[in-house]
Amino acid sequence: MxxxxxxxxxxxxxxxxxxxxxxxxxxxxxxxxYEAYGRDHxxxxxxxxxxxxxxxxxxxxxxxxxxxxxxHIPITARGAGTGLSGAAxxxxxxxxxxxxxxxxxxNIDEQSLQATVEPGVVTEAFQNAVQEVGLxxxxxxxxxxxxxxxxxxxQSSGGPKAVKYGTTRDYVLNLEVVLPTGDVIWTGxxxxxYATGYNLTQLMVGSEGTLGIITKAVFRxxxxxxxxxxxxxxxxxxxxxxxxxxxxxxxxxxxSGMEFMERxxxxxxxxxxxxxxxxxxxxxxxxxxxxxxxxxxxxxxEAEKVYEVLExxxxxxxxxxxxxAQKDDLWRIRRNIGNSVRYNSVYKEEDTVxxxxxxxxxxxxxxxxxxRYGFKSVCYGHAGDGNLHVNIIRxxxxxxxxxxxxxxxxxxxxxxxxxxxxTISGEHGIGLVQKPYLxxxxxxxxxxxxxxxxxxxxxxxILNPGKIF
Amino acid sequence: MxxxxxxxxxxxxxxxxxxxxxxxxxxxxxxxxYEAYGRDHxxxxxxxxxxxxxxxxxxxxxxxxxxxxxxHIPITARGAGTGLSGAAxxxxxxxxxxxxxxxxxxNIDEQSLQATVEPGVVTEAFQNAVQEVGLxxxxxxxxxxxxxxxxxxxQSSGGPKAVKYGTTRDYVLNLEVVLPTGDVIWTGxxxxxYATGYNLTQLMVGSEGTLGIITKAVFRxxxxxxxxxxxxxxxxxxxxxxxxxxxxxxxxxxxSGMEFMERxxxxxxxxxxxxxxxxxxxxxxxxxxxxxxxxxxxxxxEAEKVYEVLExxxxxxxxxxxxxAQKDDLWRIRRNIGNSVRYNSVYKEEDTVxxxxxxxxxxxxxxxxxxRYGFKSVCYGHAGDGNLHVNIIRxxxxxxxxxxxxxxxxxxxxxxxxxxxxTISGEHGIGLVQKPYLxxxxxxxxxxxxxxxxxxxxxxxILNPGKIF
Numbered sequence: 001m002x003x004x005x006x007x008x009x010x011x012x013x014x015x016x017x018x019x020x021x022x023x024x025x026x027x028x029x030x031x032x033x034y035e036a037y038g039r040d041h042x043x044x045x046x047x048x049x050x051x052x053x054x055x056x057x058x059x060x061x062x063x064x065x066x067x068x069x070x071x072h073i074p075i076t077a078r079g080a081g082t083g084l085s086g087a088a089x090x091x092x093x094x095x096x097x098x099x100x101x102x103x104x105x106x107n108i109d110e111q112s113l114q115a116t117v118e119p120g121v122v123t124e125a126f127q128n129a130v131q132e133v134g135l136x137x138x139x140x141x142x143x144x145x146x147x148x149x150x151x152x153x154x155q156s157s158g159g160p161k162a163v164k165y166g167t168t169r170d171y172v173l174n175l176e177v178v179l180p181t182g183d184v185i186w187t188g189x190x191x192x193x194y195a196t197g198y199n200l201t202q203l204m205v206g207s208e209g210t211l212g213i214i215t216k217a218v219f220r221x222x223x224x225x226x227x228x229x230x231x232x233x234x235x236x237x238x239x240x241x242x243x244x245x246x247x248x249x250x251x252x253x254x255x256s257g258m259e260f261m262e263r264x265x266x267x268x269x270x271x272x273x274x275x276x277x278x279x280x281x282x283x284x285x286x287x288x289x290x291x292x293x294x295x296x297x298x299x300x301x302e303a304e305k306v307y308e309v310l311e312x313x314x315x316x317x318x319x320x321x322x323x324x325a326q327k328d329d330l331w332r333i334r335r336n337i338g339n340s341v342r343y344n345s346v347y348k349e350e351d352t353v354x355x356x357x358x359x360x361x362x363x364x365x366x367x368x369x370x371x372r373y374g375f376k377s378v379c380y381g382h383a384g385d386g387n388l389h390v391n392i393i394r395x396x397x398x399x400x401x402x403x404x405x406x407x408x409x410x411x412x413x414x415x416x417x418x419x420x421x422x423t424i425s426g427e428h429g430i431g432l433v434q435k436p437y438l439x440x441x442x443x444x445x446x447x448x449x450x451x452x453x454x455x456x457x458x459x460x461x462i463l464n465p466g467k468i469f
Numbered sequence: 470m471x472x473x474x475x476x477x478x479x480x481x482x483x484x485x486x487x488x489x490x491x492x493x494x495x496x497x498x499x500x501x502x503y504e505a506y507g508r509d510h511x512x513x514x515x516x517x518x519x520x521x522x523x524x525x526x527x528x529x530x531x532x533x534x535x536x537x538x539x540x541h542i543p544i545t546a547r548g549a550g551t552g553l554s555g556a557a558x559x560x561x562x563x564x565x566x567x568x569x570x571x572x573x574x575x576n577i578d579e580q581s582l583q584a585t586v587e588p589g590v591v592t593e594a595f596q597n598a599v600q601e602v603g604l605x606x607x608x609x610x611x612x613x614x615x616x617x618x619x620x621x622x623x624q625s626s627g628g629p630k631a632v633k634y635g636t637t638r639d640y641v642l643n644l645e646v647v648l649p650t651g652d653v654i655w656t657g658x659x660x661x662x663y664a665t666g667y668n669l670t671q672l673m674v675g676s677e678g679t680l681g682i683i684t685k686a687v688f689r690x691x692x693x694x695x696x697x698x699x700x701x702x703x704x705x706x707x708x709x710x711x712x713x714x715x716x717x718x719x720x721x722x723x724x725s726g727m728e729f730m731e732r733x734x735x736x737x738x739x740x741x742x743x744x745x746x747x748x749x750x751x752x753x754x755x756x757x758x759x760x761x762x763x764x765x766x767x768x769x770x771e772a773e774k775v776y777e778v779l780e781x782x783x784x785x786x787x788x789x790x791x792x793x794a795q796k797d798d799l800w801r802i803r804r805n806i807g808n809s810v811r812y813n814s815v816y817k818e819e820d821t822v823x824x825x826x827x828x829x830x831x832x833x834x835x836x837x838x839x840x841r842y843g844f845k846s847v848c849y850g851h852a853g854d855g856n857l858h859v860n861i862i863r864x865x866x867x868x869x870x871x872x873x874x875x876x877x878x879x880x881x882x883x884x885x886x887x888x889x890x891x892t893i894s895g896e897h898g899i900g901l902v903q904k905p906y907l908x909x910x911x912x913x914x915x916x917x918x919x920x921x922x923x924x925x926x927x928x929x930x931i932l933n934p935g936k937i938f
Binding site (some may be wrong): 110113155156158162163167170187190191192193194195196197202222224246249253254294297298301354355356358382385386418421422424427429430434438441447449452453455456457 | 582652655657658669892910914915921
C-alpha cells in the first residue's frame with residue numbers, strides 16, 4: 001500500500017473543514033501534547049501523525065474522509081488512547097482523527113431502555129448517566145474511567161461484567177458510520193432483534209477503525225441491579241482457583257464478576273495503590289467473585305451456594321466485602337493491576353482466551369513456556385470468560401530478547417490457546433502488536449475473506465493502515 | 470446472474486459424491502416427497518429444484534460446492550423448511566442442499582457450558598438434550614419442534630425467550646463453514662469473547678445461506694432455570710397492553726417471555742387446538758408474561774411487582790397458570806397462532822420490529838393502514854422485543870389485490886417501522902418475500918456494502934441466488 005504524503009494544501013483544506021483550532025501539527029503544537037496523539041497504552045510505542053484533526057460533527061468527518069479517500073491519505077481514528085493492541089497508533093502517519101469532541105450523550109430513552117451516544121463519551125460517564133435514571137450499561141473495561149465508547153466498539157471491549165452481561169458487542173444496536181467515500185450510513189435499526197440483511201453493525205464492532213468511522217451509537221440498557229455481594233477468595237494452588245471457576249457455574253450461579261489474580265498481580269496492585277492487604281505466605285492466587293441482582297436475600301442465598309462450592313477446594317479465609325468502601329478498594333486493586341505492572345516494568349500484555357474449563361491448562365502452559373524461555377509473567381483476568389491477561393515482564397531481558405526473542409514463546413502461548421479451542425485476543429484486538437501472530441489463529445481462507453471485506457469498505461486502504469492484517 | 474443448466478453428467482458426479490440414494494430428482498422420486506423440497510412455510514410458494522442432494526459429511530458438502538462453483542450451478546441450503554421469508558426456496562432451481570442428515574449433537578461440554586452440533590439438529594431436541602444435564606439453550610422459535618439449528622442460524626431466529634436471553638445470534642460462538650471454493654473454515658473460536666479480526670461468525674448469522682454452508686456450530690449454554698411463573702393478562706384496550714410492556718421493564722423486571730396477542734390471535738389458536746379458554750366480550754388483547762429463575766420465592770416476589778405494575782392499567786382477571794399442563798396449554802396456544810391463521814386462510818406474515826416503547830404506535834398504524842386499504846390483520850408477537858408479527862389475511866381479497874394490491878400498504882407499514890427506529894424483519898429474515906421492500910430499510914450505500922461482501926464470499930453468485938438483494 002503506498003500513500004500520498006500530506007501537502008500544505010491539504011492542511012489548509014482540513015482547516016477549512018474543522019477550523020484552524022482543530023488542526024494540530026507538530027510545528028505549531030506543544031511537543032508533549034502532540035506526542036500524546038502518537039501513543040496509546042501499548043508498550044512504549046510512539047508514531048506521531050502528520051496532522052491531528054479534531055472534528056466536531058458528522059459532516060466534518062464526512063468531508064475529511066472524502067478528501068483522504070480522493071488523495072490516498074491514511075486516516076486513523078483515535079478514542080482515548082487506552083488501547084492495548086496499538087490499534088490507535090498512526091503507523092503510516094497521515095491524519096490522526098481524534099474523536100474527543102464527539103462527547104455528547106444525545107438521548108436516554110427510559111421507555112425503550114436505549115441510549116444514543118457519540119463515540120467520544122467516556123464509558124464510565126455513560127454508565128453514571130444511565131444509572132441516574134435507574135438503568136445499567138454493563139461493559140466495563142479496566143480503563144472505564146478514561147476510555148471512550150467508540151474505542152470500546154472498535155476493539156469489542158469487555159471487562160469484568162462480561163461474564164454475566166456480555167461485551168460491548170452485546171449492547172450495540174445500531175451505528176452511524178462514515179465510509180471512506182464520505183457516505184454516512186446507519187448499520188442497522190434501534191431494535192433488539194435484527195434480521196434485515198447482513199449484520200453490518202456486528203461487522204463494525206471489533207474492526208478497529210479499518211472499515212469506517214463510527215460517529216453515533218445506539219446501545220440497549222438494562223434495569224440497574226440494586227444490590228451486589230463481593231468476595232475475595234484466596235487459594236493455595238493456582239490450578240484450584242482456575243478449576244473452581246467452572247464449578248460455580250455448574251452450581252447454577254452466573255456471577256457478575258469472576259476475576260482471577262495471581263499472587264503477584266494482587267500484591268503489586270495493592271502496593272501501587274497503597275491499600276493494605278493481608279497476604280498469607282501460602283496463598284498463590286485469588287478469585288474475586290461478585291454477585292448482583294435486584295434482591296439482597298436472593299443474593300445471600302446465591303452466596304451460600306458459592307461458599308458450598310468453594311468449600312470443596314483448598315481455600316484460605318474468604319473476605320466478604322462489608323462496605324461500599326471495601327468493595328471499591330477490591331475493585332480498584334483488580335482494575336489497577338495493569339497500571340501497577342506498567343509502574344514496575346515495561347511489559348507486553350497478551351490477551352489470551354480459551355473455553356472456561358481450559359483455563360487451568362492454559363495457565364500451566366504459560367508458566368511452563370515462561371520457565372523454558374526464561375521470562376517472568378504476571379497473570380490475571382476474567383476467569384469466568386476464560387480470558388487470561390498474560391503480562392510478560394521486561395525485567396532484565398536484553399533489548400534483543402525483548403524485541404525479537406519473545407516471538408517464539410508468544411507464538412507457543414497462542415498456539416496453545418488455539419489448540420484448546422481459544423484464540424489470540426478476547427477483548428484487546430489485533431491492532432499492531434498481535435498482527436504477526438494472526439496466522440496462528442486464522443487460516444489463509446479466513447484472512448482472504450477479511451481482506452476482501454476490507455477492500456469492499458475501503459478500496460484505497462486509507463483507514464488505519466498497517467493494522468490487523 | 471446467469472447460471473448453467475444442470476447436466477446429466479453433473480448428476481452422476483453428485484451421485485459419486487453423496488451416493489445415489491441421496492441424489493433425488495423429480496423423475497425418480499415420489500411427487501409429494503419431491504415437491505416438499507420446493508416448499509417452505511412461506512405463503513403457498515412452490516419452486517422445485519433440479520436436484521436434491523442430502524450430503525452426510527463436510528467433505529461431501531465441500532466437493533459439491535467445488536463442483537457447483539466451477540460449473541456455475543445455483544445451490545440453496547435447506548434446513549427443516551419452516552422459514553417464513555422463503556429463504557430456503559430454490560427459486561433459480563439448481564441444487565437443493567438438504568442438511569437433514571447433519572443431525573448429530575457432537576458434544577456437550579458440561580465444564581465450559583458449550584455444545585458442538587450439526588446444523589440439522591432440531592432445535593427442541595437440542596434443548597432437551599442439554600436440559601438433561603441441567604443446561605439451557607434459550608432460543609425457541611415457534612417452530613422449535615421441527616425447525617433446525619442451521620435454519621435458526623441462517624435466519625437469526627428468535628422466539629419468546631429472546632426478550633430476556635437474546636436470539637440465536639447471542640448463543641453461537643463458532644461456525645464451521647464451507648465456502649463456494651470448497652474451503653472449510655472455522656469462523657471464530659470456542660470462546661465467550663472474541664476480538665481477533667472481523668467477526669465472520671456474526672456475519673454468517675442471518676446471511677440466509679448466501680455466503681457459505683454451515684456444517685457445524687458451537688453454542689454457549691446457561692444453567693437451566695429451575696422455576697418459572699406464567700400469567701395470562703387480559704386487556705380491554707390493545708394500546709394499554711402494548712404500553713404495559715415498557716412499564717414492567719421500568720420496574721426492574723426482565724421477563725423470560727412477554728408475548729402480545731390480539732383477541733383474534735388467541736381465539737383462533739385456542740379454537741384450532743380445541744383448548745377451551747374464557748374470553749370475555751370486552752377483552753381485546755392479552756399479554757402472556759413468563760418469569761424464570763433458580764429460586765421460586767424470588768419469582769413470586771417478582772410476580773408481585775408485575776401485578777403492582779399491571780394494576781395501574783385497565784386489565785381483566787389475570788390467569789396465573791398453576792400446573793405444568795396449564796402452562797403448556799398457554800404456550801401451545803401462543804405457538805400455534807401461526808398454524809391457526811394458516812388453517813383459516815392463506816396469509817402473508819410481516820415480521821415488523823420497533824423499539825419496545827413504539828409498539829402501541831406501530832399497532833395503531835397497522836390497523837389504520839389496514840382499514841384504509843381494506844384488509845384484515847391478526848397481530849401478535851414478542852412485545853418485549855418490539856417484534857410484532859402482522860398476519861395479513863387473504864380472506865375475500867381478489868387475486869390482484871392479494872398479489873400486487875398489498876405492496877402499497879405493506880410498504881406503508883414498513884416505512885412506519887423505519888420511521889419509529891425499527892426495521893422490516895426482526896427474526897424471519899428477508900429471503901424472497903421481503904426483498905422488494907429492503908430499500909425501505911436500507912440505503913443504497915448499505916446495499917452496496919452487502920453486495921460487495923456477497924461478491925467476496927461467492928464470486929459466481931451460486932449460493933441461494935435471488936435472495937435478500
